[in-house]
Amino acid sequence: MSFLSCILPILKIYLLGLKVLLAQLFSRPFKLPVMPRQDGKVAIVTGGSRGIGYEVVRHMASLGAHVIIGGTDEREGLTAVRRIREEHKEANVEFQKLDLASLRSVRQFVQGFDGRGLPLHILVNNAAVMLVPQGRTEDGFERHLGVNYLGHFLLTRLLLGKLRDCGKCGSRSRVVTVSSSAHRVGEVRLDDLNGGRCYSAHTAYCQSKLALLFFTAHLQRRLDREGSAVSVCAVDPGVVDTALYRHLWPPLRLAQGAVAQLLFRTPAEGAATVLYCALEEEEERGGGGYWANGRREMTSPPTLDLRLQQGLWDASCRLVGVAQD
Template identity: 70%
Template structure:
């Protein structure tokens, strides 16, 4: 009993203490300001979860620069409203919504099939959608929700689009994969024999594990692409603590406190999107320069396990097995 309580409470305490540390660091530093980015005419981007929050700001900025942006999300009404708002703001914007539910592998496969049938290039993939502290449950394919949505759905989406990303990139104009992770990865460990968090379930621990998995995947993918000589780069980004709907599943008293201070102390979605956009668009990050883990507009060194090649490979191979991929 005591062990179960510790397994449930300890991840929550660690996550909230980390959140306080991140918030204090944000208060002591200026928000990242995105430099002027070049035009993106002729480029095609997919942004998951682009109907609101950070994703919406990423889509909005890319569309303003002339990119053809596809919002991938499960809420059609929200996505169409986002498209309408952007098109009203920028009359020549090329932005559209296509439904994809990352909690459904079938939905991900159908989304990719529909995209490929259009014979479009793919220059930028932003894996932004995510869930945090959702109640215990599984996706339709049997994965724990955090692991299934934040990691597995994006792993499959990226895998199925890799050939298009490779074909669309070229020397000096690499295609890019940007995975929106979180500083929460710093307090997690990957348990390869319990990726679905079946033992002593904690939503806090499950969320942190899914974000570490994203980072491990992003790093290994970049290495594989570079070793293969493909014109595609992959990086992970921590946008910081941003005032979005991601916190809606916090314990009620904490949610009420968070909603009160978020408007004053958290970053805005526009500020949170700055580093995501920088890694996706900056000419300074071509080729090998585009990999790594980014936060506050800079590449950062994170926990040693993140750079463990054997752990990265083990997760990679386990993921392929879980998805029946070769």
């Protein structure tokens, strides 16, 4: 590939980021309305120890849900649990080890969850890496692809039976996946998912977020065909002041600190649409779709390509070792 074809995605993502920041400057963040109680419901939130995920867990726990944080850092996870319990004495929240960079860890997490006999009403696929140095997961996948997409793909597939069992008319189970506006400059290359031809962390990140939208749309269509009461949607939380940006080019990372208070959303503001999609009554918001700042939005045209959706689904099933149907 030419130098231009490799550098162009990098320019696109920073221009897109500038556009999003300007939009946030001149718009009010979505304010989460009062949500219904979630007593008796069980939720799993990946990456729930900090940032957007932590705010999702904290709010769900305050409404009476039993929330399980899935994450890699046990100390950070237990600290998050302690903080939430200090704020809400009756909070039913816990931490369980889950490394999305390891298909073995994902399977062990699900096996442990299944062994407890708990139901599952809400799955929030929130954990992510962004612009990390080039590397491979335990299973040989490019890190953005493996953590952001394939780990969540397998986790969702393995938990789908529980979600189907808990879904019912008027109170559907929910799968809420945190994507990004970066999907708009992404491209899914089925013949080079690991980015071996011309690696760019920026390209890999955008591809992983676009892949999540393909998965979301395709899974919702399959569930609708079989009549399952499970709603699957993707959320763009906006540009949020979290540790996700720590791998930015150093001058931009310094600029982040200077402008974050003015232009970035807070983690609580970034979590608002995630919570809305996970907790609002179905008739209020409708099922599925792509959501940003509290409302449904159109995605980029490639996400509507049904053949590409199916192709990615088939490839993903092969890569993680699950049946296609």
